[in-house]
Amino acid sequence: MSDTHSETDMAKAGVTRDAEPFNPKPARLPPGLSVGPLAWMKQNLFATWLDTIITIICAVIIFMLVRHLVTWGILDSVWDAANRRECMNKSPEGACWAGPRLWFHQFIYGLYNVDERWRVNLGFFVLVAWMVPLFLSRVTVKLPTAAGLVLTYPLFTSYLFYGGEKGIFWTIVSALGIACFIWAMINLLLELFAGKPLGKLLEQKFGMISLKSRMLLLLALWAAVSIVWSGVELEVVRTVRWGGLFVTMVVAGIGITFALPAGIVLALGRRSKLPLIRIVCVVFIEVFRSVPLITVLFMATTMVPLFLPEGVTFDKLLRAIIAVCLFAAAYMAEVVRGGLQSIPRGQYEAAAAMGLGYWRTTGLIIMPQALKLMIPNILSNFIGLFKDTTLVAIIGLFDLLGMVQAMSEATDWIGLVDEPYLFAALVYFIGCFAMSRYARHLENKLSTEHR
Amino acid sequence: MNSPVRAGNTAHGPERSRFSRMASDPKIRGLVAQAIVGTLIVLAGYYLVSQTIYNMEKRGLTTGFDFLSSTAGFSIGFHLIDYQPTDTFGRVFLVGVVNTLFVSVIAIIFATLFGFIMGIARLSHNWLIARLAASYVEIVRNTPLLLQIFVWYLGVFTLLPPPKQAFELVFGVFVLNNRGFYATAAVPGELFWITGIAIIAGLALTFMFRRAARAQREATGDAPSYAWKALAVLVAAPAAVFVLTGAPLTWEVPTLKGFNYQGGWAVPPPFLALLIALTVYTSAFIAEIVRAGIQSVGKGQTEAALSLGLPRSRTLKLVVIPQAMRAIIPPLISQYLNIVKNSSLAVAIAYPDLVGLWMQTSLNQAGRAIEIVATTMLFYMVVSLSISGLLNIYNRRVQLQER
Numbered sequence: 124m125s126d127t128h129s130e131t132d133m134a135k136a137g138v139t140r141d142a143e144p145f146n147p148k149p150a151r152l153p154p155g156l157s158v159g160p161l162a163w164m165k166q167n168l169f170a171t172w173l174d175t176i177i178t179i180i181c182a183v184i185i186f187m188l189v190r191h192l193v194t195w196g197i198l199d200s201v202w203d204a205a206n207r208r209e210c211m212n213k214s215p216e217g218a219c220w221a222g223p224r225l226w227f228h229q230f231i232y233g234l235y236n237v238d239e240r241w242r243v244n245l246g247f248f249v250l251v252a253w254m255v256p257l258f259l260s261r262v263t264v265k266l267p268t269a270a271g272l273v274l275t276y277p278l279f280t281s282y283l284f285y286g287g288e289k290g291i292f293w294t295i296v297s298a299l300g301i302a303c304f305i306w307a308m309i310n311l312l313l314e315l316f317a318g319k320p321l322g323k324l325l326e327q328k329f330g331m332i333s334l335k336s337r338m339l340l341l342l343a344l345w346a347a348v349s350i351v352w353s354g355v356e357l358e359v360v361r362t363v364r365w366g367g368l369f370v371t372m373v374v375a376g377i378g379i380t381f382a383l384p385a386g387i388v389l390a391l392g393r394r395s396k397l398p399l400i401r402i403v404c405v406v407f408i409e410v411f412r413s414v415p416l417i418t419v420l421f422m423a424t425t426m427v428p429l430f431l432p433e434g435v436t437f438d439k440l441l442r443a444i445i446a447v448c449l450f451a452a453a454y455m456a457e458v459v460r461g462g463l464q465s466i467p468r469g470q471y472e473a474a475a476a477m478g479l480g481y482w483r484t485t486g487l488i489i490m491p492q493a494l495k496l497m498i499p500n501i502l503s504n505f506i507g508l509f510k511d512t513t514l515v516a517i518i519g520l521f522d523l524l525g526m527v528q529a530m531s532e533a534t535d536w537i538g539l540v541d542e543p544y545l546f547a548a549l550v551y552f553i554g555c556f557a558m559s560r561y562a563r564h565l566e567n568k569l570s571t572e573h574r
Numbered sequence: 575m576n577s578p579v580r581a582g583n584t585a586h587g588p589e590r591s592r593f594s595r596m597a598s599d600p601k602i603r604g605l606v607a608q609a610i611v612g613t614l615i616v617l618a619g620y621y622l623v624s625q626t627i628y629n630m631e632k633r634g635l636t637t638g639f640d641f642l643s644s645t646a647g648f649s650i651g652f653h654l655i656d657y658q659p660t661d662t663f664g665r666v667f668l669v670g671v672v673n674t675l676f677v678s679v680i681a682i683i684f685a686t687l688f689g690f691i692m693g694i695a696r697l698s699h700n701w702l703i704a705r706l707a708a709s710y711v712e713i714v715r716n717t718p719l720l721l722q723i724f725v726w727y728l729g730v731f732t733l734l735p736p737p738k739q740a741f742e743l744v745f746g747v748f749v750l751n752n753r754g755f756y757a758t759a760a761v762p763g764e765l766f767w768i769t770g771i772a773i774i775a776g777l778a779l780t781f782m783f784r785r786a787a788r789a790q791r792e793a794t795g796d797a798p799s800y801a802w803k804a805l806a807v808l809v810a811a812p813a814a815v816f817v818l819t820g821a822p823l824t825w826e827v828p829t830l831k832g833f834n835y836q837g838g839w840a841v842p843p844p845f846l847a848l849l850i851a852l853t854v855y856t857s858a859f860i861a862e863i864v865r866a867g868i869q870s871v872g873k874g875q876t877e878a879a880l881s882l883g884l885p886r887s888r889t890l891k892l893v894v895i896p897q898a899m900r901a902i903i904p905p906l907i908s909q910y911l912n913i914v915k916n917s918s919l920a921v922a923i924a925y926p927d928l929v930g931l932w933m934q935t936s937l938n939q940a941g942r943a944i945e946i947v948a949t950t951m952l953f954y955m956v957v958s959l960s961i962s963g964l965l966n967i968y969n970r971r972v973q974l975q976e977r
């Protein structure tokens with residue numbers, strides 16, 4: 124407050140300059156119940172009579188529910204029993220966690236050979252390790268790592284999980300996955316501890332290094348891995364033995380990996396000026412979006428055998444995966460189309476003015492911006508796909524839900540429903556909830572960058 | 575300087591071959607691309623058709639829709655239109671369509687009601703209610719629908735007591751046991767049609783009252799209340815007609831006969847499980863749509879309405895809700911479409927919907943995979959195209975109002 128201002132204020136209040144020095148009174152307390160936890164409760168829980176009644180009713184319901192869950196699920200529960208009868212004898216009113224406990228490995232791996240389960244674990248850990256650099260802000264080389272993961276990880280794991288005699292072709296193809304993984308890990312370690320990616324380090328040591336010589340290095344690594352890898356042969360594990368969360372991840376993973384590129388192609392096709400291409404894409408997208416997934420799955424199981432030449436058979440899992448991929452691609456196409464539509468026309472016109480053709484406009488100008496806008500929608504689409512994979516249980520595959528169903532029909536545990544289904548629900552919930560939180564986080568992060 | 579030599583060096587001069595000029599012409603490129611795609615599609619189609627015909631001949635399978643008029647020979651647990659095992663496959667298809675639409679329509683009604691309640695509860699100023707609604711939405715949205723259907727079916731409806739110890743609700747008007755849900759049925763008598771006409775006439779009159787009231791409001795600014803008139807023609811008049819024609823309605827109460835309840839309307843446990851699962855699952859999505867819709871209306875709108883002196887209730891009714899509905903209705907309708915599609919999960923708990931009856935039972939009995947898959951998909955496509963057609967009409971109307 125400036126001096127002149129305070130003088131006029133004082134004059135207005137009838138206070139002269141000669142009066143006693145101004146002594147402010149101590150601040151008064153806020154009116155009752157406007158700050159503090161009690162006030163918060165008054166405002167947010169007991170604002171009106173109706174609110175109070177509703178709050179009390181809700182609180183009572185929550186209390187009873189929690190008390191029931193605690194006594195049933197924890198206090199009275201049974202963790203050690205060989206079958207349901209034993210559970211009932213020990214504690215008739217409590218949860219029988221012994222069932223899901225004994226079946227835990229089946230829930231995760233299905234009937235995958237016990238001695239070979241390490242292969243599933245290895246595949247999972249490779250996936251996690253490969254994804255680490257994508258989430259670390261210190262790592263600068265992300266795009267090649269992501270591309271390597273998407274393109275070569277399935278090659279490596281398809282042999283790892285299935286096994287059998289691999290021949291020269293599969294040796295080389297699956298070795299590419301291993302080579303790319305090793306490359307990504309070397310890069311990760313160098314970036315974490317030396318602060319620079321492999322390419323930069325080599326440049327410092329030997330001067331300018333072209334992309335070609337880096338590629339040659341990768342080729343040499345690939346060749347070396349192929350030679351070592353050719354000596355390894357894994358036991359065959361047929362897909363009928365695959366099951367549990369493992370199959371859920373395989374179906375969802377392949378569906379997601381396929382859906383994004385296919386969706387981009389379909390969405391571009393739908394916006395194409397060429398009538399034939401547009402019609403083909405529109406028909407594909409609309410057909411698969413308007414029918415339920417289960418009809419597509421039934422179609423794959425009943426009709427695909429009719430399309431194949433003699434002697435060629437697709438197993439059930441592969442047929443289900445094809446159906447899920449087609450279905451997911453159609454949905455992803457609409458997400459991508461939404462993203463493309465949000466790019467203003469000026470961007471296209473500016474690109475055209477720069478002399479860029481269709482492919483370079485799309486690849487360099489439009490797609491990078493559109494994909495960034497789409498990320499939250501893409502993730503929520505992935506959540507839907509992850510939940511939809513449960514439908515493969517209907518056509519007789521044993522994914523996590525199918526395995527849970529099998530357990531509640533097994534002779535030892537027949538009729539045990541709540542506990543295994545609760546377990547499965549928890550697994551799905553954790554997966555979907557984490558993804559949706561991550562989507563929201565990304566949405567916030569990306570939207571602040573736009574401001 | 576316009577020498578001919580210089581002209582020959584420009585990009586469009588004769589030095590470039592005719593071929594390279596054609597190759598960079600976007601029109602010709604487009605034609606070539608389409609020709610390639612077209613050829614590939616034709617080749618793939620030819621391969622698929624010939625391979626399928628070959629495979630079917632080898633397995634001795636026949637094609638055609640003649641099976642639609644042959645006897646189906648199996649019984650169906652739940653049907654709304656008359657059906658006997660001696661009926662045809664065509665009839666089975668109809669039963670499936672009606673069953674699918676039946677469960678979908680009821681689920682749509684309940685999911686809308688419940689979803690709106692939950693969506694508004696999420697915005698409640700009561701912290702506990704908002705938190706409860708938010709947890710409900712998160713838990714339901716993040717677990718697969720199929721799992722929820724199984725839990726309702728195996729965990730609730732098959733564990734209900736047998737008919738002898740059934741729950742009799744509201745003095746036996748409704749009965750619930752592990753064989754299903756039974757409700758007292760109203761059986762219309764001979765003269766009931768007169769009451770029906772009275773109800774329709776009442777609806778028409780109410781509609782006219784409403785138009786007249788609106789016209790008056792727009793002309794004079796007065797908003798006349800027509801509630802009493804509407805009540806008279808909608809309730810009092812049909813009731814009077816009903817009594818005068820001798821109350822032609824009898825009640826059929828479900829009663830325990832032998833091993834099960836008989837009489838009244840009955841639905842089996844799979845129907846209940848499917849209905850509740852669809853309602854709960856979709857209501858969580860609708861709740862989010864409603865919340866987002868209400869939040870999309872700017873706070874300034876509410877403040878402006880309040881500062882004009884509108885009371886809170888009319889602010890909501892006249893300012894907030896009409897604007898929110900514009901954001902709510904399009905995604906709401908696509909949720910309705912999802913209900914129709916998701917009702918196909920009925921096949922997992924043996925509710926006889928279209929997919930269960932047609933794609934599973936009939937396909938196993940009659941073979942004819944291609945015809946059956948095609949007709950099923952056609953049905954869903956017709957439903958979804960007509961719903962999205964309605965949505966487009968709505969969007970056009972809303973857009974016209976806006977500009």
